[in-house]
Amino acid sequence: MDINFTKEDIAFRDEIRDWLNNGGYPKHVKEKTDKGITISKQDQIDFHKALGEKGWMGYNWPEEHGGTGWSATQLYIFNKEFGLAGCPPLLAFGVSMVAPVIWTFGNDEQKAKYLPDILNFNTWWCQGYSEPGSGSDLASLKTKAVLENDHYIVNGSKTWTTLAQHADWIFCLVRTDNSGIKQEGISFLLIDMNTPGIEVKPIITIDGEHEVNSVFFTDVKVPVENLIGEEGKGWTYAKFLLAHERFGIASVGASMRQLNKLKKIVSELDNPELDKKIRELEVSLSALEITELRLLSALENGGHPGAESSILKIKGTEMQQNISQLYVEAAGEYAIMYPGPHGYSSNDKPAGPDYAANSLSAFLNLRKTSIYGGSNEIQKNIISKFVLGV
Amino acid sequence: MNLNYSEEQVMLREQIQKFCESEYDFYTREKIVKSSDDFDSNVWKLFAEQGWLSMPFSEENGGLGFGAVELAVLFEEFGKALVIEPYLATVVLSGTLLDKSNYSKKSDLIEKICSGDMHISLAYAEANKNYDYLNSDTTLDNNILNGTKTLVLNGGNSDKVIVTCIKDKKLTLVIIDSNTKGVSINSFKTIDDQSCAEISFENVEIDNDAIIACDLEAIELINESINLATLCVSAEAVGCMESCYLKTVEYTKGREQFGQPISNFQVLQHRMVDMFVESELAKSLLFKAMLEVDSNSEDKYKHVSALKSQIGRSGKLSAQDAVQLHGGMGVSEEMMIGHYLKKMVSIDALFGNSDYHLKKFAS
Numbered sequence: 001m002d003i004n005f006t007k008e009d010i011a012f013r014d015e016i017r018d019w020l021n022n023g024g025y026p027k028h029v030k031e032k033t034d035k036g037i038t039i040s041k042q043d044q045i046d047f048h049k050a051l052g053e054k055g056w057m058g059y060n061w062p063e064e065h066g067g068t069g070w071s072a073t074q075l076y077i078f079n080k081e082f083g084l085a086g087c088p089p090l091l092a093f094g095v096s097m098v099a100p101v102i103w104t105f106g107n108d109e110q111k112a113k114y115l116p117d118i119l120n121f122n123t124w125w126c127q128g129y130s131e132p133g134s135g136s137d138l139a140s141l142k143t144k145a146v147l148e149n150d151h152y153i154v155n156g157s158k159t160w161t162t163l164a165q166h167a168d169w170i171f172c173l174v175r176t177d178n179s180g181i182k183q184e185g186i187s188f189l190l191i192d193m194n195t196p197g198i199e200v201k202p203i204i205t206i207d208g209e210h211e212v213n214s215v216f217f218t219d220v221k222v223p224v225e226n227l228i229g230e231e232g233k234g235w236t237y238a239k240f241l242l243a244h245e246r247f248g249i250a251s252v253g254a255s256m257r258q259l260n261k262l263k264k265i266v267s268e269l270d271n272p273e274l275d276k277k278i279r280e281l282e283v284s285l286s287a288l289e290i291t292e293l294r295l296l297s298a299l300e301n302g303g304h305p306g307a308e309s310s311i312l313k314i315k316g317t318e319m320q321q322n323i324s325q326l327y328v329e330a331a332g333e334y335a336i337m338y339p340g341p342h343g344y345s346s347n348d349k350p351a352g353p354d355y356a357a358n359s360l361s362a363f364l365n366l367r368k369t370s371i372y373g374g375s376n377e378i379q380k381n382i383i384s385k386f387v388l389g390v
Numbered sequence: 391m392n393l394n395y396s397e398e399q400v401m402l403r404e405q406i407q408k409f410c411e412s413e414y415d416f417y418t419r420e421k422i423v424k425s426s427d428d429f430d431s432n433v434w435k436l437f438a439e440q441g442w443l444s445m446p447f448s449e450e451n452g453g454l455g456f457g458a459v460e461l462a463v464l465f466e467e468f469g470k471a472l473v474i475e476p477y478l479a480t481v482v483l484s485g486t487l488l489d490k491s492n493y494s495k496k497s498d499l500i501e502k503i504c505s506g507d508m509h510i511s512l513a514y515a516e517a518n519k520n521y522d523y524l525n526s527d528t529t530l531d532n533n534i535l536n537g538t539k540t541l542v543l544n545g546g547n548s549d550k551v552i553v554t555c556i557k558d559k560k561l562t563l564v565i566i567d568s569n570t571k572g573v574s575i576n577s578f579k580t581i582d583d584q585s586c587a588e589i590s591f592e593n594v595e596i597d598n599d600a601i602i603a604c605d606l607e608a609i610e611l612i613n614e615s616i617n618l619a620t621l622c623v624s625a626e627a628v629g630c631m632e633s634c635y636l637k638t639v640e641y642t643k644g645r646e647q648f649g650q651p652i653s654n655f656q657v658l659q660h661r662m663v664d665m666f667v668e669s670e671l672a673k674s675l676l677f678k679a680m681l682e683v684d685s686n687s688e689d690k691y692k693h694v695s696a697l698k699s700q701i702g703r704s705g706k707l708s709a710q711d712a713v714q715l716h717g718g719m720g721v722s723e724e725m726m727i728g729h730y731l732k733k734m735v736s737i738d739a740l741f742g743n744s745d746y747h748l749k750k751f752a753s
Contacts, residue, residue, distance in 0.1 A: 135717050137647035160718045205721045206728035212718075273745040328735060332520060333541055335739035338581035338732075350578055350588040351517035351540045360581055360735070367713050367721050367731070375717065377657060 003293075005073070013077050019054060020085040026050050033086050036358035038209065038341055041166045047088060048121035057119050060096055065103050065111070066119050072296045083253020093162070094118040094125035098171045101188065101237050105229035114169075114190070128158040128172030128191070128215060129238070136378050138173070139182045139235060143217060145174035145189060147224065147231075152176075152189060154197075154220040160372065164200050164213040167193050173238055176231050186234035190226040197221070207364035208340040242374070249309075249373070250316035252289045258323045259285060265330050265355060277326055281319065288315045307386035310379040317369035317376065324366050327359035335360060393677060395463070403463050405440065410471035416726045419472060428547055428577075428585040429475045438506030443481055446618075447489045451500045458618065458683040462625035462676060469629025472729055474583050476509065476544035482622050483543065484510035484552055487563075487615040493602040499550075499565075510565070511548040513539035513589055514612060521742040523616060524609055528555040530562055530596065535572075538590040545587025546577025552602065553591070554612060561609050563602040570594055582729070582736040613691070620741045621676075621683055621694050627701040627737045628672045630730045634712040635665035637727055641716055652715075661711050668704040675700050695751040701737070702744025709734040 005013070019025065029047045032039050039047075051057045059078055061067020070078065082090070090096075099118050102110055117123040134141040143156025154174060164170065170191050177185030191198070197220040202210045229237060259281060266274050292312055328335050334352035343357045344350070370376045384390050395403070413436065422430045437443050446461055447453020461482070468477065485503045488496045488510075502508035514523045517540050528537025535555060545551065551573075552565045568575065572594035577587040603611055639662055642653035652658055675697040682690040709731040713720035716727050738744060 130718070133646075135647060136652075137649075140647070140649075204723040206713075206723055206732060208723070271745070273749075328739075329743060329745070331739070332743065333515065333739050333741075336541065336580045336582070336736045337578050337586065339579065344578075348576060350576060351538070363735070364721075364728075364732070367710070367728075368718075370714055371717050371721065375714075377655075380657070 016081040052120045072299045080253035084257050093127050097241050101241050123168045124166050126161050126164045126167035126170045128170045130160045132159050143174050145176050150224050152222045154217045158215045161213045161215045164215050173234050183235040187231045188228040188234035188237045191222050195220050207361050250292050250312040255319050307382050310382045313379050314376045321366050324363040328363045331356040331359050406467040414471050423583045435506050444504040446486050451497050458680040462680045465622045465625035466629035469626035470633045479511050479544035480509045482619045483512040487611050491602050509548040510550045511542050511545045513542045513551050513553045515541045526554050526556050530555045530557040533596045535591045535594040540588050542587045542589050545589050560605040562604045563608045564600045582733045617694050620698050623737045624697045624701050627705040628676050631669040631708045634708045634730050638712045638715045665708045672701050695747040699744045699747035705734045
């Protein structure tokens with residue numbers, strides 16, 4: 001056993017750091033994220049394109065599809081360093097979610113059509129999974145696709161669709177058959193967001209931010225060649241996709257960065273209660289990191305860590321939430337003031353610590369993390385069923 | 391011993407509940423929040439007509455002479471409906487301070503508060519003082535006031551401000567018109583849709599008869615006013631906690647997943663039971679605190695601290711659980727439930743958070 005990274009891993013880490021610190025990570029994006037300012041659509045595009053130019057957009061892709069072919073350890077290092085540098089989270093919908101489905105279950109035309117644009121971030125993807133009546137019970141989804149000649153006609157609605165207002169494409173789970181059990185009869189469709197009949201309506205969240213949307217489909221015509229794989233196999237593809245989402249979900253690097261910043265803030269407050277809570281979180285974060293490394297190590301030695309990775313989702317999101325909670329506590333009575341997610345303009349900023357507004361923003365925004373991607377309750381069901389076997 | 395509300399207190403609660411149900415549903419509240427005003431002056435007038443603005447003042451000053459129990463009832467119900475009108479700032483913080491003071495002009499001011507014609511804010515906080523409200527850098531020298539106050543609740547809408555300052559090394563309370571020369575007011579929204587202001591005083595001339603109290607009297611007035619306000623926001627939190635579990639039970643009974651209401655799942659049932667239990671425990675500490683304040687006992691500060699410390703933790707947790715059990719709807723602004731979480735964050739931050747009051751309780 002050896003808990004240290006190899007020389008090669010360290011060299012790899014340094015290469016990542018060099019890119020982040022020496023001009024690779026676009027300066028205008030870095031400036032905003034360092035200050036906790038919400039970045040624009042163009043900032044997102046600039047950031048992802050810079051990554052594409054470096055050849056790292058396919059960070060979790062095999063080489064045969066133009067990816068980096070990195071090992072699980074390298075991928076871990078990459079995620080951690082980006083988190084530590086305070087980078088915006090990488091938009092997963094294209095590169096990590098739909099792309100593996102396309103190269104695994106799509107045909108050659110689909111691979112050629114979609115994958116290069118994802119690698120260069122020429123297309124912005126969003127995810128059409130949840131529906132108003134189908135959250136944790138995703139398989140009960142009702143959005144209907146009926147085949148008429150060479151088109152599917154899609155009717156229904158999706159909800160909590162992250163950044164759909166910016167998206168060029170949406171990958172959707174749709175119901176093509178009602179006759180059997182609910183998991184059968186689901187198909188996986190790629191839909192151009194510019195197709196007539198699609199309407200995107202914002203959902204404003206409690207932090208005042210517009211990040212998620214409702215997407216309505218009324219007689220939307222989708223060419224049959226946009227079906228991935230076989231009709232009725234969509235649920236299998238969806239589950240495959242979720243398995244690809246796991247690594248990085250613990251957000252260890254990002255949490256470390258937040259915790260380190262918080263330590264500095266609290267060191268000037270003379271607040272032993274808060275000091276103690278921070279130390280407790282440090283220990284928990286260390287436990288989380290090593291747990292992720294153990295799962296990684298098992299994976300690299302040919303193991304198949306499955307449901308155990310739900311630990312990362314549960315504890316990673318709790319960690320993010322708990323850190324944000326301590327920021328709010330550090331803000332003390334200034335936590336009552338909240339200008340909204342974009343902060344105060346500099347000429348009317350009141351007294352109080354700079355981090356107060358961002359702390360509240362993060363605290364409120366991060367409530368979603370224990371709800372989305374399979375709520376933490378669902379993750380516990382998964383562990384109890386597949387790990388404990390009860 | 392009798393830990394039951396009196397008939398009058400029950401009637402008061404019913405009156406407030408009825409008002410909140412018929413005149414202050416969430417939709418109406420949202421309209422007020424989204425308007426250009428910080429609160430609804432028509433609602434404020436209705437408060438006056440109901441007599442609520444007169445509740446805590448002594449009868450000799452034209453009030454109803456109600457105590458901490460009635461105030462707690464009012465704030466519990468305000469908490470459930472998430473009322474944003476500045477009762478805390480004008481009536482509790484400023485009004486009761488005036489009522490208890492020996493200030494010569496107080497009857498006129500209290501009369502105007504009762505009729506709904508005047509708003510007064512208490513400027514007790516300054517930057518980086520960490521809840522130590524007796525520690526002030528604002529100075530009053532030769533009747534000239536200088537300094538900056540922060541987090542002045544409803545400061546942007548008040549006709550007058552009561553300011554804590556230091557005169558001859560002693561804590562002093564002065565009251566001045568908001569539009570006096572040298573007073574500048576910068577108003578901000580709070581996380582729970584109310585407003586507060588940063589107010590600075592630059593060589594503001596004070597009349598001789600603007601001084602409300604000095605030294606020990608001023609300290610006692612401030613301590614009592616903040617303690618009563620702390621009790622009130624804690625009662626508000628208790629109301630929020632009750633609403634959180636009730637609304638969550640209702641939601642989970644109506645939300646179907648996997649072919650059944652999600653309230654059928656034991657893991658959610660236990661979470662909701664925990665929310666209920668915490669709500670009851672908080673209510674118990676509220677009983678203790680409001681009765682100690684009502685009887686003006688020596689321990690009144692201690693028991694308000696016990697309550698505030700408890701609701702700062704359990705109230706926030708209850709609201710977080712309520713959001714979690716509502717799923718995506720919980721974080722959506724159009725649902726009421728997420729607003730309880732914002733209210734709980736605000737309440738914890740006001741007048742000393744959970745850790746602060748735990749320390750105060752122990753000392």
